[in-house]
Amino acid sequence: MFVISAEKFSVWKKKQLLKGGDKKSFSLLMDLLGGLSKEELNLLKIKSKKNLNLKLDLEILEFFWDKHIYSSVPIQYLSGFSYWRDLKLEVSNEVLIPRPETELIIEIISGIFKNKAEKITFVDLGTGSGAIGIALALANPNWNGIATDIDKSALQIASRNFANNSDQSNLKFYSGNWWDPLQKFKGEIDLAVANPPYIPRDTYESLPIEVKNFEPKNALLGGEEGLDHINEIVKNSPSYLKDKGWLLIENHFDQGERVKQLFLDNRFTSVKVVKDFSGIGRFTIGRYK
Ligand SMILES: C[S@@+](CC[C@H](N)C(=O)[O-])C[C@H]1O[C@@H](n2cnc3c(N)ncnc32)[C@H](O)[C@@H]1O
DSSP states (O other), X not given: OEEEEHHHHHHHHHHHHHHSOOHHHHHHHHHHTTOOOHHHHHHHHHSOOSEEEESSOHHHHHHHHHHHHHHOOOHHHHHTEEEETTEEEEOOTTSOOOOGGGGHHHHHHHHHOOOTTOOOEEEEESOTTSHHHHHHHHHOTTSEEEEEESOHHHHXXXXXXXXXXXXXXXXXXXXXXXXXXXXXXXXXXXXXXXXXXXXXXXXHHTSOHHHHTTSOGGGTBOSSSSOHHHHHHHHHGGGTEEEEEEEEEEOOTTOHHXXXXXXXXXXXXXXXXXXXXXXXXXXXXXXXX
8 A cells, every 4th residue: 555645646646637648537547556436536626635545656657647648558458447337347458348338238128127026048149348248147136147259268357257246156158159159048048138349340440549459359340331240140149039039239320220120131020229328329129029
């Protein structure tokens, strides 16, 4: 623990923010690496506390801040953690940093499955850090969940995240290409969720450096038009979903109508494009027959 006077800290903070970067990232750095929560940081402005306890000294924190602002390394990768909903998840550059817009998936699903006593089998395809699968398993202890990913390192991180965030055992991890690891669950899935790679090639090439240079390409790139993985998931889903089973897919901002048509072409009913908090048709949902 490093004890720093609040005065010294304030001068240092001002100097760091003058170099660049934004206050939100600075606050995240202080939280994840310095051990100083957002609330404590905000309190400093109104209450003149004498001393602060930090997990790292100012020189090391400055080293990380410089890496963030001058090399664009995301704070989450520098610290090895990311917040998502009420979870603190381990991340590395082998998994996508889970995004805030994806959080809404959990609310959409709880709106569909209102009867909390219902026992269902769900799958989170392409789980990455495990965010969606873990949140669903924790919110619904009587559901049985399966989380899959093609990347074995991602799957190890996801299963550690589940162990570190709960003492439940209702989420299992399987590695492989989309539905392939789920052969023994054919016709048994009540709900499948996926946030697959959906960025079109042109867009991928012009992504901001902090995304393109650090986040895994196989978590982002969805082929020429961004729809390769979505196509594969939707087309193969009828073999795995129960009759009336649900499929929910996150898509790029302009793909909603095309994904909806794909659902309809594959005999899905009750198909809808659901908007995210920014009003973007971000999720496509439907029932198999
Ligand atoms: C956009 S990331 C989503 C990660 C996580 N579900 C989330 O929402 O933060 C897509 C994930 O799909 C995985 N993936 C890519 N291609 C895949 C494939 N062919 N089969 C299974 N998973 C795949 C990637 O490894 C990555 O973890």
